[in-house]
Amino acid sequence: MDFTLTEERQMLQDTLRRYLADKYTTKARNEILDSDSGMSSAIWAELAELGVIGALFPEDQGGFGGAGFDITTVFEELGRAGVVEPFLDTAILGGRLIAALGDAGQRALLDEVIGGSLHLAFAHGEPTSRYDLSRVETTAVQNGEEIVLNGRKAVVINAEAAGQLIVSARESGAVDDEGGISLFLVPADSAGMALRGYPMLAGGRAAEVTLDNVRLPTSARLGAAGEAFPAIAAAAAAANVALSAEALGAMETATELTRGYLMTRQQFGRPIGTFQALQHRFSDLLIELEQVRSAVINAAGHLADDPQSRDRHIAAARNLIGRAGRLVAEEAIQMHGGIAMTQEYELAHIAKRIVMTDHRFGDTDYHLERFIDLSVA
Numbered sequence: 001m002d003f004t005l006t007e008e009r010q011m012l013q014d015t016l017r018r019y020l021a022d023k024y025t026t027k028a029r030n031e032i033l034d035s036d037s038g039m040s041s042a043i044w045a046e047l048a049e050l051g052v053i054g055a056l057f058p059e060d061q062g063g064f065g066g067a068g069f070d071i072t073t074v075f076e077e078l079g080r081a082g083v084v085e086p087f088l089d090t091a092i093l094g095g096r097l098i099a100a101l102g103d104a105g106q107r108a109l110l111d112e113v114i115g116g117s118l119h120l121a122f123a124h125g126e127p128t129s130r131y132d133l134s135r136v137e138t139t140a141v142q143n144g145e146e147i148v149l150n151g152r153k154a155v156v157i158n159a160e161a162a163g164q165l166i167v168s169a170r171e172s173g174a175v176d177d178e179g180g181i182s183l184f185l186v187p188a189d190s191a192g193m194a195l196r197g198y199p200m201l202a203g204g205r206a207a208e209v210t211l212d213n214v215r216l217p218t219s220a221r222l223g224a225a226g227e228a229f230p231a232i233a234a235a236a237a238a239a240n241v242a243l244s245a246e247a248l249g250a251m252e253t254a255t256e257l258t259r260g261y262l263m264t265r266q267q268f269g270r271p272i273g274t275f276q277a278l279q280h281r282f283s284d285l286l287i288e289l290e291q292v293r294s295a296v297i298n299a300a301g302h303l304a305d306d307p308q309s310r311d312r313h314i315a316a317a318r319n320l321i322g323r324a325g326r327l328v329a330e331e332a333i334q335m336h337g338g339i340a341m342t343q344e345y346e347l348a349h350i351a352k353r354i355v356m357t358d359h360r361f362g363d364t365d366y367h368l369e370r371f372i373d374l375s376v377a
Contacts, residue, residue: 008064009073012055016074019050020081026346029082029203033349037161038205039085047085048116056091061099061107062114068300071238072245076296079249082349084203086119086158088246092239094120097166097183100231101223106185109164121162123153123186123209124232131362133232134178138211140169147184147221149192149214159207160197163188167211171226178229183222190214202356203349233307240314240361241303244296247325247357250350251292254332255285257347261336278335285331288324295320308374315362315371322364325354 005013023043032040047053055070057063065071071092078087095113098106098120112118129135138151149169159165165186173180186193192214197207222228262273262282272278299317302310329351333340340347358364 005069005073009069012051012065012070013073013077015050016047016052016077017080019047020077020083024081024083026344026349029084029349030343032084033199033203038199038203039161044085045116047087048114053087053091053116054114056087057095057099057110057114061095062110068238068241068303071242071303072248072296072300075242075245076249076252079246079353080253082203082250082253082346082353086121086161086204088239088242089122089158090118090120090162092242093122093235094162094164094166096235096238097122097222097228097231098185100234101183101228102185105219106222118163119158119161121156121158121165122235123156123159123165123167125154125156127152127154129154131366132176133236134181134229135176136168136170136181137175138167138169140171140182140184142171142218143215145218147216147218149184149186149211149216151211153209153211155206156195156209157200157204157206159195159209160205165193165209166222167209168228168232169211173226180226181228181232182225183228183232184216184220185222186214186216186220190216200356202352230307233311236361237303237307237310237314240318241296241299243357243360244292244299244314244317244321247321247354248289248292248296250354250357251289251325251328253350254328254347254354255289257350258282258285258332258335261339281331281335285328288328292321292324312371312374315367315374318362319364319367319371322358322367325358329354 052074054063055065055074058066090113095110098109109118113120126137141148149167151169165188167184167186168181169184170180171182192212194210195207197205199205262278263271265272295317299314302313332347333351336347339345342348
């Protein structure tokens with residue numbers, strides 16, 4: 001099987017890599033991280049103009065990609081450069097949910113998303129939900145021509161910048177049932193919705209969201225009442241593929257930084273990279289990197305499978321990438337020494353991104369258990 005990129009994906013990768021190498025320096029990122037918004041609106045607009053967001057949507061939704069390998073092409077480069085702008089939350093999560101469940105009027109928002117003028121946030125996780133996608137305690141109650149939302153959402157990434165939040169709420173069933181969950185488009189200025197924002201360890205911002213009798217028209221519901229879970233699971237699967245590719249890109253940068261340091265730093269009159277012990281440790285990093293690359297390819301190739309096959313392959317990939325990522329981050333830091341922990345050095349941010357990737361949509365233990373369950377089902 002030929003795993004080389006198509007001509008279009010190769011052009012996208014080359015364009016994105018050149019742009020980020022020129023604009024997304026360590027100094028520029030640190031300035032973004034120190035800003036109140038935690039992102040650069042100028043870089044967001046320029047990347048949208050380059051077609052980066054459009055590459056994450058198929059043609060019938062206004063884009064020119066949208067397949068698993070389009071996602072990995074984009075997110076590998078975003079991970080390689082340590083980009084903190086919320087592409088996953090606006091395009092992969094928010095955009096896919098609107099595309100899957102929205103009516104014609106709601107899907108019209110995708111033009112604004114692809115153009116870079118509209119941010120989205122997926123308000124789904126709750127203080128007690130852990131990694132369980134079906135555990136939703138927030139309620140949605142029909143009151144005449146209105147829907148009333150009450151509940152709390154935790155770690156809603158990009159909530160402060162979003163023009164629309166996509167909020168999950170339960171209309172029927174027990175708190176952990178897959179059935180009974182609905183999604184609603186909630187404008188950022190809706191009465192009764194309060195946000196408490198904060199910066200995240202690996203960059204970007206999130207918020208705790210409180211919904212206190214938020215009143216919406218019934219037209220705010222995405223799709224049929226209580227039937228949103230399959231779309232949520234599909235969006236989460238695409239997000240896991242994106243996170244996998246992002247981790248791969250970050251590991252590539254960590255490995256290259258380590259290679260450069262080993263061949264530059266000298267001890268006893270020669271580069272420390274000539275010492276056999278360090279050569280063996282660096283060889284281990286290269287082996288782990290190739291395993292991760294294979295796992296990303298496998299996950300992307302199965303993204304369009306039936307849900308059980310899709311989720312099984314993605315769980316296997318996330319488990320392997322989580323374990324390999326921690327090893328790469330730790331070894332890269334140890335072989336660098338103290339300089340790797342300074343904010344002014346690129347590896348400090350990259351290592352945090354690698355490690356924190358393992359804590360979104362499930363850590364290594366969660367995905368191992370999920371792989372076992374899906375394999376025997």
